Amino acid sequence: MSTTTVGTPSLIRCPQDVVDLVNTHPARHSGLLVTLIALGGILIDAYQAATIGFGNKYIAAEFGISPGFAATINASVLVAALIGGLLANRVINAFGQRRAFVIGMGLCTLGAGAVAFASDLWMLLACRIIMGLGLGIDFPLATSAVAELRGASSKHSGTSVNLWQMGWYLSTTVVFLVLLPLHTAEVPDPQLWRMTILIGAGFGALVMLLRWVFIGESAMWAARTNRFDESCRILRDRYGVAAELAPDIQAARPDTVRIRGAYGVLFQPPYRRRTMLGCVVATMQAWQYNAVGVYLPLTLAGILAGGLSNALWGSAAVNALCGITGGAIGSLVVRRFGARRQSMVGFGLVVLALLTLGWIGKSNPWFALSLLGAIIFFHSSGPGGLGMTIATLSYPPSIRPAGVGFARAIMRSGAIAGLIFWPIVWQALGTDAFYWLALVPAVGFLTCALIDWEPIGAPVDAEDAAVLARVRQENVA
Incomplete structure (x- = not known):
């Protein structure tokens, strides 16, 4: 049972008061497990992408098409996610965080279950x-929820948000650990x-x-929404803040509730x-990942001998040893180095690794495997998660879902390019x-x-009232 902090009550007069309290009081339960639960949709995104x-x-x-056309059909999920990301701000403002989570992940779960039984290309396309x-709606909600749990101005918030990258590789590793026993059990490869x-x-x-x-x-x-x-109640139960309504409370303006014009403010x-x-x-990290990371079994099959089993074992090892480790290290050190600088270093090292890999080719398969691991490590510890961390921590709460949704939508263009x-x-x-x-990565x-x-530690939540006023002026205009 949760308890309430004893002390002088914090009076709530307007929505900004709630924003300020959340920003300065991390949730009681905001550790690794709760963070990964909040980021759960991203883990499912990674799982399905790797699959x-x-x-x-x-x-x-199976459907008698070229690999390139199959990749185009599969990339439809990214086009739809682009649209879903742009809708996320509207969904959360209409339904709230709790129900929006159900809407996003419910669509994803329904579509994934149906994909498994798709009998033709049209059904596969519709399910994707x-x-x-669902995935497009879910991502901005997930990162915004994590920022709210930790307080956006805290440097710990950058660590928590960036954990989605470690979770991504944890999830992709699970894919290969699921595939291996199925393959060992002699399930036909096409199934x-x-x-x-x-x-x-x-x-x-x-x-x-x-x-x-x-x-x-x-x-x-x-x-x-004037609730x-x-x-x-949430402040008391989740954050341990003794909050009470002030006699002169100011209701939120209806046009600020809708947050119309949020995308205009981003520019x-x-x-x-x-x-x-x-x-x-x-976008650049998504492009490089969807080329190397998503197709890792395909790439390894062209480098290593031993067939599908070795490709799966190699993929699991690279994701576990390099992806998960890189994501964890990246989350720990981002408070010290900053998201921008850490992204820049990661991009630069990926450039060097890719050029070396192209030069080595097949002449030394184990060295090539090590370079692929290095690419995954530098990607995961560097820009892999930080694009979304930058987007999440660069905007105040009222436009945060719009900012993350837009960045995620644009990011999908890079993912589509890599995938196709x-x-x-x-x-x-x-x-x-x-x-x-x-x-x-050179462009990145x-x-x-x-x-x-540099968004890490920046007091962006203090800008919320000013942003709402700006949006109100645009709506009137």
Whole structure:
């Protein structure tokens, strides 16, 4: 049972008072387990992405299409997620955090379960679109919820938000650990992706249940919708703040509740530079990951001998030893180095590793495997998670879902490029394709070098009232 902090009550006169209290009082229970539950939709996103990357060639063979066209069909989930990301701000403002979580993950779970039984390309396409809409809605909610649990101005918030990258590789490792016993049990290879994605739908249902119990509603959203009694209850129960309503409480304006015009604010000073940095970092990291990370079994099969078993074992080892470790280390050190600088260093090291990998080629398979691991490590500890961390911590709460949703939507363009073009370029050029891929992190490196904005520890929540006033003026205009 939760208890209330004893002391002088904090009086709530307006929504900004709730924002300030949340910003300065981390939730009682905001440790690693609760953070991963909040980020659960991102874990499901990673699981399904890795499953589809593995199954791409089997999907192509089953439906009689080229691997490139199969990748295009699979990329429909990213196009739908782009749309879902742009809808996330509207969904959370209409339904609140708790029900929006159910909507997003419910669509994903429904679509994933149906994908496992898709009998033709049209059904596969429709199910992937449903999944994508759910995943697109879920991501901004997840990172915003984590920022609210820790307080956005705290440097610990950057650590917590960036844990989604460690969770991503934890989830992709689970995919290969699910595939291995299925393969050992002599499940036909063409059916492996269907069984694995169906198991992922079960994981999605579990995430919905855990979130409903442990995450709950947003105190900030409740205040913006004039549910101040609910805000005070959440502040007492979740944050240990003795909050009471002031006699002269000011109700939120209806036009600020809708947050129309939020996307326009993202491209006005001082947010324009923040938006550009977050979007470019997120997009370039997604491009490099969806080329190397998603298709890791395909790449390893072309480098290592031993067939599917060795490719799966190699993929699991690279994700566990390099991805999870890199994500954990990146989250721990981001408070010291900052999100921008850490992203820049990560991009630069990935460029060097890709160029070396293109030069080595197949001449030394184990060294090539080590370089692939290095790419995953530098990606995971560097820009892999920090694009979304930058987007999450660059905006005050009222426009945070819009900022994260927009960055995530733009990021999907990079993911689509990697997902569609890498099988084509790999088939045409082999290991020489790594030379061309090195251009992607090079763009990310230059962007980080040119835009000097550091969100870690920045008091952006204090800007909330001013942003709401700006949005109100735009709505009137």
